[in-house]
Amino acid sequence: MSQTSNFHWRDEFDSSSLKLDWNLLREFDQSWFTLDGQNLNINAKAVGVDSLAQPAFIARRQQHTSFETSTSLVVPKGKISAGLVAFQNEQYHYYLGVKTVADNTTVFLEQAKGGKAVVIASQVLAATTEQLQLRIQGKAGEISFFYAKPQGDWQQLGEVQDAKILSTQVAGGFVGTTLGVHARQEQEAAP
Secondary structure (H helix, E strand, C coil), X not given: CEEECCCEEECCCCCCCCCCCCEECCCCCCCCEEECCCCEEECCECCCCCCCCCCEEEEEECCCCCEEEEEEEECCCCCEEEEEEXXXXXXXXXXXXXXXXXXXXXXXXXXXXXXXXXXXXXXXXXXXXXXXXXXXXEECCEEEEEEECCCCCCEECCCCEEHHHHCXXXXXXXXXXXXXXXXXXXXXXXX
């Protein structure tokens, strides 16, 4: 994962422990992720970033109003999603994720704006998609979301969104926005 703006910061996850720049939510339990010297491997949890329990979410503080963060990931199989999150709290965040449902690989964007998260954009990809790159780009009060296949062109997912929902003025709190990687177990849709 990398972040850029007035400076460049990158983590290849090529050590056996997380750099001190990374944060976890609510607990110090680290049993759900491993570093193998080449990759960060996250075991999805049944709770998402909309929960008050600890989600499988590793993040770094957003330091500038203009930024870009990106990651490359293996598309999860089964009832799991994975991706990038711009997080203020459980009621105010964006989740740019990818999941495979009924042999369809879908990249999606969820927005929580004071309540339950809802999907505001999605795109079905080729079922053979095995890897994907995801990117979040922010500039002042706007935030945009992108995806690309390896060696492919970046495609914007949905419209430019309101980044102000991630501010302490709108969402409350005092910690600011964090940007990071997340994986969750997807629940069955109610009939």
